[in-house]
Amino acid sequence: MQKKKVPSMVKDEQLIQIRREQLIKGAVKLFKEKGFHRTTTREMAKEAGFSIGTLYEYIGSKEDVLYLVCDSIYEEVRTRLDAHLAKNEAGMDRLRQVIASLFKVMDEMQDEVLIMYQEAKSLPKESLSYVLKKEAEMTALVESAVREASEQGSIAPLDPTEMEILANNIMVAGQMWTFRRWTVQKACTLSEYTAVQSKLLLSSLTVEAK
Amino acid sequence: MQKKKVPSMVKDEQLIQIRREQLIKGAVKLFKEKGFHRTTTREMAKEAGFSIGTLYEYIGSKEDVLYLVCDSIYEEVRTRLDAHLAKNEAGMDRLRQVIASLFKVMDEMQDEVLIMYQEAKSLPKESLSYVLKKEAEMTALVESAVREASEQGSIAPLDPTEMEILANNIMVAGQMWTFRRWTVQKACTLSEYTAVQSKLLLSSLTVEAK
Amino acid sequence: MQKKKVPSMVKDEQLIQIRREQLIKGAVKLFKEKGFHRTTTREMAKEAGFSIGTLYEYIGSKEDVLYLVCDSIYEEVRTRLDAHLAKNEAGMDRLRQVIASLFKVMDEMQDEVLIMYQEAKSLPKESLSYVLKKEAEMTALVESAVREASEQGSIAPLDPTEMEILANNIMVAGQMWTFRRWTVQKACTLSEYTAVQSKLLLSSLTVEAK
Amino acid sequence: MQKKKVPSMVKDEQLIQIRREQLIKGAVKLFKEKGFHRTTTREMAKEAGFSIGTLYEYIGSKEDVLYLVCDSIYEEVRTRLDAHLAKNEAGMDRLRQVIASLFKVMDEMQDEVLIMYQEAKSLPKESLSYVLKKEAEMTALVESAVREASEQGSIAPLDPTEMEILANNIMVAGQMWTFRRWTVQKACTLSEYTAVQSKLLLSSLTVEAK
DNA sequence: CATGAATGAGACTTCATTCAT
DNA sequence: AATGAATGAAGTCTCATTCAT
Numbered sequence: 054m055q056k057k058k059v060p061s062m063v064k065d066e067q068l069i070q071i072r073r074e075q076l077i078k079g080a081v082k083l084f085k086e087k088g089f090h091r092t093t094t095r096e097m098a099k100e101a102g103f104s105i106g107t108l109y110e111y112i113g114s115k116e117d118v119l120y121l122v123c124d125s126i127y128e129e130v131r132t133r134l135d136a137h138l139a140k141n142e143a144g145m146d147r148l149r150q151v152i153a154s155l156f157k158v159m160d161e162m163q164d165e166v167l168i169m170y171q172e173a174k175s176l177p178k179e180s181l182s183y184v185l186k187k188e189a190e191m192t193a194l195v196e197s198a199v200r201e202a203s204e205q206g207s208i209a210p211l212d213p214t215e216m217e218i219l220a221n222n223i224m225v226a227g228q229m230w231t232f233r234r235w236t237v238q239k240a241c242t243l244s245e246y247t248a249v250q251s252k253l254l255l256s257s258l259t260v261e262a263k
Numbered sequence: 264m265q266k267k268k269v270p271s272m273v274k275d276e277q278l279i280q281i282r283r284e285q286l287i288k289g290a291v292k293l294f295k296e297k298g299f300h301r302t303t304t305r306e307m308a309k310e311a312g313f314s315i316g317t318l319y320e321y322i323g324s325k326e327d328v329l330y331l332v333c334d335s336i337y338e339e340v341r342t343r344l345d346a347h348l349a350k351n352e353a354g355m356d357r358l359r360q361v362i363a364s365l366f367k368v369m370d371e372m373q374d375e376v377l378i379m380y381q382e383a384k385s386l387p388k389e390s391l392s393y394v395l396k397k398e399a400e401m402t403a404l405v406e407s408a409v410r411e412a413s414e415q416g417s418i419a420p421l422d423p424t425e426m427e428i429l430a431n432n433i434m435v436a437g438q439m440w441t442f443r444r445w446t447v448q449k450a451c452t453l454s455e456y457t458a459v460q461s462k463l464l465l466s467s468l469t470v471e472a473k
Numbered sequence: 474m475q476k477k478k479v480p481s482m483v484k485d486e487q488l489i490q491i492r493r494e495q496l497i498k499g500a501v502k503l504f505k506e507k508g509f510h511r512t513t514t515r516e517m518a519k520e521a522g523f524s525i526g527t528l529y530e531y532i533g534s535k536e537d538v539l540y541l542v543c544d545s546i547y548e549e550v551r552t553r554l555d556a557h558l559a560k561n562e563a564g565m566d567r568l569r570q571v572i573a574s575l576f577k578v579m580d581e582m583q584d585e586v587l588i589m590y591q592e593a594k595s596l597p598k599e600s601l602s603y604v605l606k607k608e609a610e611m612t613a614l615v616e617s618a619v620r621e622a623s624e625q626g627s628i629a630p631l632d633p634t635e636m637e638i639l640a641n642n643i644m645v646a647g648q649m650w651t652f653r654r655w656t657v658q659k660a661c662t663l664s665e666y667t668a669v670q671s672k673l674l675l676s677s678l679t680v681e682a683k
Numbered sequence: 684m685q686k687k688k689v690p691s692m693v694k695d696e697q698l699i700q701i702r703r704e705q706l707i708k709g710a711v712k713l714f715k716e717k718g719f720h721r722t723t724t725r726e727m728a729k730e731a732g733f734s735i736g737t738l739y740e741y742i743g744s745k746e747d748v749l750y751l752v753c754d755s756i757y758e759e760v761r762t763r764l765d766a767h768l769a770k771n772e773a774g775m776d777r778l779r780q781v782i783a784s785l786f787k788v789m790d791e792m793q794d795e796v797l798i799m800y801q802e803a804k805s806l807p808k809e810s811l812s813y814v815l816k817k818e819a820e821m822t823a824l825v826e827s828a829v830r831e832a833s834e835q836g837s838i839a840p841l842d843p844t845e846m847e848i849l850a851n852n853i854m855v856a857g858q859m860w861t862f863r864r865w866t867v868q869k870a871c872t873l874s875e876y877t878a879v880q881s882k883l884l885l886s887s888l889t890v891e892a893k
Numbered sequence: 894c895a896t897g898a899a900t901g902a903g904a905c906t907t908c909a910t911t912c913a914t
Numbered sequence: 915a916a917t918g919a920a921t922g923a924a925g926t927c928t929c930a931t932t933c934a935t
Contacts, residue, residue: 063894088384090300094930106896106933115930174298174381185445192446217450218459221443225435233431235395236402240427249428256467273919304905316921319906483915508804510720514909526912526917535909594718594801605865612866637870638879641863645855653851655815656822660847669848676887693898724926736900739927 057120057180060113072111076101077125080118085164089119089172120180123173126165127187133158134191144205145258149251151198155227156247163231170232196220199258206258219254226250267330267390270323282321286311287335290328295374299329299382330390333383336375337397343368344401354415355468359461361408362433366457369437376441406430409468416468429464436460477540477600480533492531496521497545500538505584509539509592540600543593546585547607553578554611564625565678569671571618572643576667579647586651616640619678626678639674646670687750687810690743702741706731707755710748715794719749719802750810753803756795757817763788764821774835775888779881781828782853786877789857796861826850829888836888849884856880 061069079100083092094115098108112118137154141147159166173184199220203210211219229237230246237246271279289310293302304325308318322328347364351357369376383394409430413420421429439447440456447456481489499520503512514535518528532538557574561567579586593604619640623630631639649657650666657666691699709730713722724745728738742748767784771777789796803814829850833840841849859867860876867876 065894068894090385093928104896105931106898107894109931110894171381171384175300189446214451214455215459215463218447218456219463221439221447222432222436222460222463225439225443226432229431229435233435236399237428237431241424245424246428249425250432253425253429253432253467254463257463275919278919303903314921315906316908316923317919320919325905485915488915510805513907524917525910526919527915529910530915591801591804595720609866634871634875635879635883638867638876639883641859641867642852642856642880642883645859645863646852649851649855653855656819657848657851661844665844666848669845670852673845673849673852673884673887677883695898698898723924734900735927736902736929737898740898745926 055183056124057183059111059117059121062110069111072101072103072107073121075103076108076111076118077122080122081126081165081168084119084122084168084172089168089175094118116175116177116180119172119176120184123169123176123180123184124187126162126169127184129165130158130162131187131191133161134194143201145202145255148198148202148255148258151195152223152226152251152254153247155195155223156230156243156250159227159230160243163234166228166231170228192220192224195223199223202255202258211257215257219257222254226254265393266334267393269327269331272320279321282311282313282317283331285313286318286321286328287332290332291336291375291378294329294332294378294382299378299385304328326385326387326390329382330386330394333379333386333390333394336372336379337394339375340368340372341397341401343371344404353411355412355465358408358412358465358468361405362436362461362464363457365405365433365437366440366453366460369440370453373441373444376438380438380442402430402434405433409433412465412468421467425467429467432464436464475603476544477603479531479537479541482530489531492521492523492527493541495523496528496531496538497542500542501546501585501588504539504542504588504592509588509595514538536595536597536600539592539596540604543589543596543600543604544607546582546589547604549585550578550582551607551611553581554614563621565622565675568618568622568675568678571615572646572671572674573667575615575643575647576650576663576670579650580663583651583654586648590648590652612640612644615643619643622675622678631677635677639677643674646674685813686754687813689747689751692740699741702731702733702737703751705733706738706741706748707752710752711756711795711798714749714752714798714802719798719805724748746805746807746810749802749806750814753799753806753810753814756792756799757814759795760788760792761817761821763791764824773831775832775885778828778832778885778888781825782856782881782884783877785825785853785857786860786873786880789860790873793861793864796858800858800862822850822854825853829853832885832888841887845887849887853884856884 063069063072076097079102080092080097083096083100094108095105097115097118098105101108112121134154137157138150142150169184173181176184196216196219199211199216203216230243241249273279273282286307289312290302290307293306293310296302304318305315307325307328308315311318322331344364347367348360352360379394383391386394406426406429409421409426413426440453451459483489483492496517499522500512500517503516503520506512514528515525517535517538518525521528532541554574557577558571562570589604593601596604616636616639619631619636623636650663661669693699693702706727709732710722710727713726713730716722724738725735727745727748728735731738742751764784767787768780772780799814803811806814826846826849829841829846833846860873871879
């Protein structure tokens with residue numbers, strides 16, 4: 054569950070950071086095109102702009118690249134989400150804001166999100182746990198917004214299980230925008246999608262004015 | 264978009280059927296454990312109970328096995344779903360029945376469903392289209408139940424986009440039961456899950472008695 | 474050096490003959506198209522009109538087919554050559570007749586001759602010896618015609634080595650018509666070729682009238 | 684018809700040259716023993732002194748080795764022939780020199796020549812065309828010597844078709860020394876062979892003093 | 894630190910041959 | 915005598931990883 058330490062032969066921490074950023078950027082591009090398994094280490098090195106030998110100065114195995122990519126994607130998602138959620142609202146408004154932000158971020162990072170959900174399963178067990186934990190943290194964030202809204206809501210409040218499932222529904226609705234894109238992005242724009250999902254998902258928490 | 268014809272050197276159609284069933288059964292087990300890419304053709308043959316030479320009497324390439332597996336899973340899902348939906352109800356009851364049945368089938372076929380959603384992307388383009396089409400058919404089935412319920416409902420009816428997205432939400436809620444199992448199956452049983460999701464997903468179509 | 478006995482599980486000698494003729498005919502067609510090594514036993518069986526199991530009732534190994542084919546071709550070449558040489562001439566006329574007949578047969582059996590010269594090397598040693606012996610017999614036939622002509626000639630006779638080489642030159646001239654066809658058949662017709670080669674090859678035995 | 688570019692993963696052009704020379708040398712030895720089809724890529728690598736992985740750093744496919752071998756043989760034949768033909772003679776002497784040189788080279792490179800004539804047919808079409816073109820160039824060289832001799836000759840000159848066929852006869856006589864070696868090398872030494880063939884092949888261009 | 898040539902295990906696939914029916 | 919499904923050795927080629935320079 055710990056942040057896994059990816060081994061490197063290089064001492065200079067700053068250089069490691071730079072090289073890994075290059076690496077991740079190239080790898081995302083390649084994984085997007087052909088998936089993790091069909092991408093070779095040589096291709097990764099080339100796309101990153103260095104040699105295969107150098108690649109192995111900064112990672113221990115091919116799987117490390119996948120871990121680096123997944124970790125970086127989650128980090129980025131969190132960063133962006135936090136940025137969107139900077140101004141602190143509360144209750145129902147907060148929840149709507151969370152949904153809108155989540156969807157926005159999912160839209161901005163479509164390719165990365167797709168990679169996460171399609172390739173994470175290839176991570177070694179330990180790395181997978183770590184990534185799943187991060188995902189759980191995000192769900193918890195959503196859930197806490199749900200809880201707040203529920204408590205403040207004008208309707209009979211949801212019980213804990215219901216809140217947990219609703220939080221998951223919201224998360225999945227965000228992911229749906231990318232992994233069912235062929236259907237859902239043909240039907241509407243992101244803002245329409247956000248509006249409709251807010252209505253559908255939150256109707257158990259609201260009474261619409263007639 | 265056509266059902267792809269997987270080539271075989273064997274003439275006896277019935278034998279082909281038998282062997283492919285053995286093959287699919289073994290492959291599902293292996294894919295479940297290690298994924299498609301990490302499973303070798305030899306392992307597939309062995310698990311199915313025949314030699315590598317025999318394997319290639321019944322398929323043209325490794326990818327054909329994945330196609331066979333995906334196709335068979337969808338076929339099975341449809342068959343089971345149709346069986347569950349035999350008795351014809353209507354309106355809101357019908358929709359609740361569709362949801363319950365869908366979730367039931369997803370629960371029964373957890374491993375298979377997981378494989379579908381994780382490996383389908385590795386299918387060659389054409390086969391992928393075919394599989395996506397099958398998935399779209401199922402979504403359409405759900406959507407028609409939504410439409411019926413919406414029209415009969417006591418609340419302001421949903422517009423077409425809303426109905427489409429709701430149908431997708433329902434489909435995804437079914438899949439969630441398997442691919443977020445570590446979260447959601449820890450929180451509740453299938454029947455609880457079904458009850459909660461019915462409430463949450465359908466609240467936009469119902470007014471709960473106070 | 475003996476005519477090799479190709480093993481068969483079948484008793485009926487007549488049937489063996491029939492099946493092997495079918496087999497040879499099909500094999501010649503296939504070898505012509507793709508060579509011996511690139512032709513599979515399955516293809517041979519199919520082209521011959523029976524199953525792979527039946528094929529192995531009439532031969533012991535794939536190489537046997539090649540032997541059968543080569544043997545049959547030589548047999549055919551000899552038969553045709555003998556037919557052409559039926560009317561007995563003598564001396565120079567005989568030699569000219571031998572050349573013309575040889576070339577004629579080579580022309581008629583181009584594909585077969587090509588196969589012989591390209592695939593014979595793949596025969597097992599023993600079979601190869603046998604085939605080479607047949608070829609040596611034909612060369613001997615030519616050589617004897619050369620000898621006769623030389624003795625009867627109006628010019629200083631050739632010594633034995635010269636005669637042997639001349640005989641080989643004549644044989645090779647016949648084969649050239651097929652295996653250098655892209656050059657030589659573009660330059661002239663068979664009868665022109667025969668005339669020219671007779672002049673060139675036999676000029677050491679003749680004095681042309683001035 | 685272009686010189687085909689055989690792909691390599693290695694950048695150092697000089698190293699490519701070295702490794703390919705090792706490869707060709709080993710391959711010639713193996714092809715000599717068992718032919719192209721019966722030689723495995725592993726054997727090639729081993730004989731060349733490196734691993735199978737390294738082999739594929741320097742070629743794209745097994746067929747590339749055959750092409751490399753054939754190309755190299757022709758190159759070598761040409762180089763040697765040109766060396767032999769350095770001193771410029773003319774007319775009949777030139778033609779005799781060409782024949783002697785050709786035969787000499789064929790004798791020196793017996794194994795290689797045999798490979799060329801037995802395996803070239805297995806080259807992919809394009810490579811085959813390229814090799815045939817090289818062979819045509821050599822024939823043209825011979826033909827031009829024939830033409831010169833014919834024009835200078837004391838006898839009625841040959842017409843173009845006759846000259847072309849004579850050139851082919853000379854080429855084939857050279858090849859005969861290797862591919863009918865079991866007959867012809869038993870009968871005489873190379874210098875005897877050269878003398879006899881010069882007499883036989885060129886008698887149409889000369890009048891021998893009595 | 895960077896490079897890239899070398900390695901070899903192991904992947905997929907073919908196909909000659911057998912043998913029960 | 916005919917069939918064709920089954921077999922598995924063996925072939926070609928890939929690619930993650932190492933290590934000398």
